[in-house]
Amino acid sequence: xxxxxxxxxxxxxxxxxxxxxxxxxxxxxxxxxxxxxxxxxxxxxxxxxxxxxxxxxxxxxxxxxxxxxxxxxxxxxxxxxxxxxxxxxxxxxxxxxxxxxxxxxxxxxxxxxxxxxxxxxxxxxxxxxxxxxxxxxxxxxxxxxxxxxxxxxxxxxxxxxxxxxxxxxxxxxxxxxxxxxxxxxxxxxxxxxxxxxxxxxxxxxxxxxxxxxxxxxxxxxxxxxxxxxxxxxxxxxxxxxxxxxxxxxxxxxxxxxxxxxxxxxxxxxxxxxxxxxxxxxxxxxxxxxxxxxxxxxxxxxxxxxxxxxxxxxxxxxxx
Amino acid sequence: xxxxxxxxxxxxxxxxxxxxxxxxxxxxxxxxxxxxxxxxxxxxxxxxxxxxxxxxxxxxxxxxxxxxxxxxxxxxxxxxxxxxxxxxxxxxxxxxxxxxxxxxxxxxxxxxxxxxxxxxxxxxxxxxxxxxxxxxxxxxxxxxxxxxxxxxxxxxxxxxxxxxxxxxxxxxxxxxxxxxxxxxxxxxxxxxxxxxxxxxxxxxxxxxxxxxxxxxxxxxxxxxxxxxxxxxxxxxxxxxxxxxxxxxxxxxxxxxxxxxxxxxx
Ligand SMILES: Cc1cc2nc3c(=O)[nH]c(=O)nc-3n(C[C@H](O)[C@H](O)[C@H](O)COP(=O)(O)OP(=O)(O)OC[C@H]3O[C@@H](n4cnc5c(N)ncnc54)[C@H](O)[C@@H]3O)c2cc1C
Numbered sequence: 247x248x249x250x251x252x253x254x255x256x257x258x259x260x261x262x263x264x265x266x267x268x269x270x271x272x273x274x275x276x277x278x279x280x281x282x283x284x285x286x287x288x289x290x291x292x293x294x295x296x297x298x299x300x301x302x303x304x305x306x307x308x309x310x311x312x313x314x315x316x317x318x319x320x321x322x323x324x325x326x327x328x329x330x331x332x333x334x335x336x337x338x339x340x341x342x343x344x345x346x347x348x349x350x351x352x353x354x355x356x357x358x359x360x361x362x363x364x365x366x367x368x369x370x371x372x373x374x375x376x377x378x379x380x381x382x383x384x385x386x387x388x389x390x391x392x393x394x395x396x397x398x399x400x401x402x403x404x405x406x407x408x409x410x411x412x413x414x415x416x417x418x419x420x421x422x423x424x425x426x427x428x429x430x431x432x433x434x435x436x437x438x439x440x441x442x443x444x445x446x447x448x449x450x451x452x453x454x455x456x457x458x459x460x461x462x463x464x465x466x467x468x469x470x471x472x473x474x475x476x477x478x479x480x481x482x483x484x485x486x487x488x489x490x491x492x493x494x495x496x497x498x499x500x501x502x503x504x505x506x507x508x509x510x511x512x513x514x515x516x517x518x519x520x521x522x523x524x525x526x527x528x529x530x531x532x533x534x535x536x537x538x539x540x541x542x543x544x545x546x547x548x549x550x551x552x553x554x555x556x557x558x559x560x561x562x563x564x565x
Numbered sequence: 566x567x568x569x570x571x572x573x574x575x576x577x578x579x580x581x582x583x584x585x586x587x588x589x590x591x592x593x594x595x596x597x598x599x600x601x602x603x604x605x606x607x608x609x610x611x612x613x614x615x616x617x618x619x620x621x622x623x624x625x626x627x628x629x630x631x632x633x634x635x636x637x638x639x640x641x642x643x644x645x646x647x648x649x650x651x652x653x654x655x656x657x658x659x660x661x662x663x664x665x666x667x668x669x670x671x672x673x674x675x676x677x678x679x680x681x682x683x684x685x686x687x688x689x690x691x692x693x694x695x696x697x698x699x700x701x702x703x704x705x706x707x708x709x710x711x712x713x714x715x716x717x718x719x720x721x722x723x724x725x726x727x728x729x730x731x732x733x734x735x736x737x738x739x740x741x742x743x744x745x746x747x748x749x750x751x752x753x754x755x756x757x758x759x760x761x762x763x764x765x766x767x768x769x770x771x772x773x774x775x776x777x778x779x780x781x782x783x784x785x786x787x788x789x790x791x792x793x794x795x796x797x798x799x800x801x802x803x804x805x806x807x808x809x810x811x812x813x814x815x816x817x818x819x820x821x822x823x824x825x826x827x828x829x830x
Contacts, residue, residue: 257729315735318697318707343729346685346746347709350694351701353791354663360791362692375795381578381591381689388795428706429739432724437732450826474823486750492732499732508826510819518691529826531819532805538580543803547822549815550807559816563824 247279251334253325254286254298255344257316258434261286261294264340264401266408271401272338273302273409275367275374283307283332284415287324289314292419301413312423315431318347323425325352334396336367336374341400353398359391363518365402378402383518383540403498404522439493445479449507452476453496453524456483457513457534457553464489467512470557473564479503481514497523512553516541566622566718568611569678570646571669571699572604574630574637575689588796600637603684605754607747611682612645612755614716622718623647625676629657629668635770642765643757649768650676654775659787662690666698668785671778673703679719681744685710693746700744707744708737712751716741 250272254265265286272282283305286294291308298306307328311320321344329337337352339345341363353360359374366377373390374397380387391397445451452471458464464484471478478494485495496503498519503509509527514520516532516539524530525544532545533553542548549556575598582595608626615622626641627650628634638649652668660668673681683696693709700707712734713726720741727735728748739745757765775785783789808818 257733262730318709343710343727346693347697347707347727350663350666350697351707353694354666354698354701358791360663360694362694379691380797381576382691384578384582384799385584385591385797386800387797389792390795391792394791428743429708429737432736432738435726435734435736437734450823475827476823482749487753495732498730499728501731508823510823529822531822533819536580538578538582542805542807543800545803545805547819548805548807549819551812551815555812556816556819559813560820563817563820 247281248277248335249281249283249332250276251328251332251337252282252284253337253339254284254294255340255342256286256288256294259290259314261297262340262342263408264342264403265298266300266410267403267406268338268340268401269300269303269409270406271367274406275336275369276302281305283334285309285325285328287311287321295417299413299415299417300409301411302409303413303415305416305418307418307420309420309422311425313427313431316344316347317427317429317431318351319427319429320425322348322351324422326355327422329356329396337396337398339398339400341402345400349398349400356396359394359397360399361389361397362400363402364399365405367399379518383516384538402518404525437492439491442491442493443477445477445494445496446501446504448477448503449505450476451479451496451503451506451508452510452512453479453481453514454484454512455481455514458484461487461489463554466557470561473561476510481520496520503527511541511545512557514541515539516544566618566620567676567678568614568622568624568718569673569676569681570604570607570611570624570626570641571681571683571695572608572626572628572637572641573601573684573687573695574598574628574634575601575687577689584797584799588798589794590797598633598637600640601684601687603686603688603747603749606749606751607682607684608641608644608646609752609754610714610747613752614718618718620718625650625678627652627669627672629653629660629665638770639765640757642768643761644755645761647768649770650773651770652773652778656775656782657785659790660785661790661792662692662694663698663791664785664789666695667702668778668780669695669699670702671780672773673699675778679742680716680723681705681742682747683744685746685748696744696746703744705742705744706740708739709746710748711745712748714745714751
């Protein structure tokens with residue numbers, strides 16, 4: 247019998263959907279007599295208990311702390327004492343910006359096994375074996391944790407299907423409002439670009455990546471997008487360089503293009519953060535000079551070729 | 566005042582790479598080394614703080630790795646870092662991100678910087694944990710994925726803007742000294758000037774070993790790591806139908822896909 251502790255995540259008074267995916271990851275290795283405990287940490291933690299009362303969850307723990315906003319010191323201390331109380335065998339966190347801020351210290355202080363951005367968990371006898379990617383998604387790596395009684399993992403988003411069916415776990419409340427912090431929330435800043443078109447609503451996108459090389463090449467792709475009726479979007483380096491506005495960035499820290507049906511990726515390698523914004527698109531066509539580019543693993547059609555040569559030829563069909 | 570910038574030489578893969586016979590890593594012949602992309606941004610952040618500061622600021626770059634890492638450290642010196650430290654002992658081979666954090670924390674204990682920057686993650690393994698592990702060993706305040714920073718060297722507080730999912734920003738006030746992991750796009754990294762490259766050749770790269778740091782062999786390397794690689798393999802390529810032919814043929818097919826989508830074909 248093992249105990250799996252899931253730490254759910256909230257932000258700006260909402261439960262983050264990835265929490266339900268992490269519960270699903272816990273189910274993927276749950277055996278009949280195992281116990282799944284889901285914790286939520288925040289000033290208003292009790293308000294999420296209903297949403298977390300899901301099938302396959304045995305207990306929901308609402309941990310009340312002094313700050314509603316994520317705080318690395320508070321989360322670390324809270325999860326540490328949860329781990330003392332529940333002595334879990336496995337602790338699952340979302341692979342999120344918040345978790346990145348404290349998961350490594352948690353693992354280090356307890357000398358627990360540790361792996362991040364995990365997308366598969368399984369048991370080989372008694373041994374937990376997890377899979378993550380390496381070398382910019384070009385290889386997969388199976389890892390284990392010899393000699394570790396407890397393992398902390400952060401779970402990749404959009405891999406495990408969110409648990410939706412409700413259940414009736416027991417609930418517990420813990421007060422940890424006495425934990426101090428060395429880092430305080432000042433304010434949230436909404437992303438800019440509200441005046442630009444909303445790329446989450448369009449159905450056809452042509453997206454450019456670092457493969458376009460120079461700013462002066464953006465125009466020909468803008469023209470191509472216009473000619474073919476596509477909305478021009480981009481990967482992060484293009485927005486970071488200011489070649490296209492941030493509002494056109496697709497991915498984890500940009501937009502998820504929820505309504506897109508056709509996505510033509512030009513010179514984009516397919517990092518996990520970019521794919522987070524577009525891998526659901528039914529028809530993805532990727533053009534890349536590197537036949538090993540990971541974008542080809544999710545594309546429906548692939549062209550190994552130079553985006554400038556392809557663009558020049560493509561144009562003739564629309565002019 | 567001093568800012569310590571932790572940098573990593575990352576490996577990318579050559580086309581047609583092969584996995585080693587023991588299936589634990591990629592065959593070394595197919596690895597191409599370069600400075601981690603995130604580290605260009607952390608170095609730039611340190612350099613711009615130095616240049617804006619009224620008080621003297623020393624920017625020190627540190628990396629854990631064998632001889633070849635010197636090349637990446639030279640690149641940082643060419644961009645203006647004052648000094649570089651390369652940490653290596655054979656026992657460090659196989660260290661994971663947290664163990665590397667331990668080594669870097671030991672360097673920080675000797676250097677006593679006022680601020681430490683590390684990249685959010687490295688482009689090869691993307692563990693995204695070294696920086697925060699450094700903070701953990703030092704017991705310093707820390708925050709991850711910083712995309713904006715307001716910091717005066719020596720101040721006991723800084724305002725950092727964390728970049729959250731969906732591009733939402735969160736400004737936090739953090740006590741210093743602190744460890745911040747720096748995100749892409751926080752600034753525009755400079756290129757090394759010709760003069761910088763010349764000067765870099767003359768700047769020192771201190772070499773530091775395990776014993777210099779007062780660490781023991783048991784504290785580093787594969788045996789001290791928090792995880793172990795069991796097997797590395799090349800994943801199935803997925804479902805992409807490759808469009809073959811001449812460029813004109815490939816483009817014609819793409820045009821057809823677009824036109825069919827728009828109901829024009
Ligand atoms: C917390 C966090 C959040 C992030 N959020 C996002 C995000 O929201 N969106 C995002 O995109 N990234 C995001 N990133 C960054 C991400 O990790 C990658 O750095 C980025 O996606 C890489 O963009 P790219 O594919 O355009 O560039 P690269 O990875 O450099 O790929 C360029 C590609 O172009 C190909 N190429 C080059 N020249 C040509 C040519 N002439 N013809 C055809 N192909 C060519 C190359 O083979 C290569 O595959 C985030 C990272 C972190 C850590």
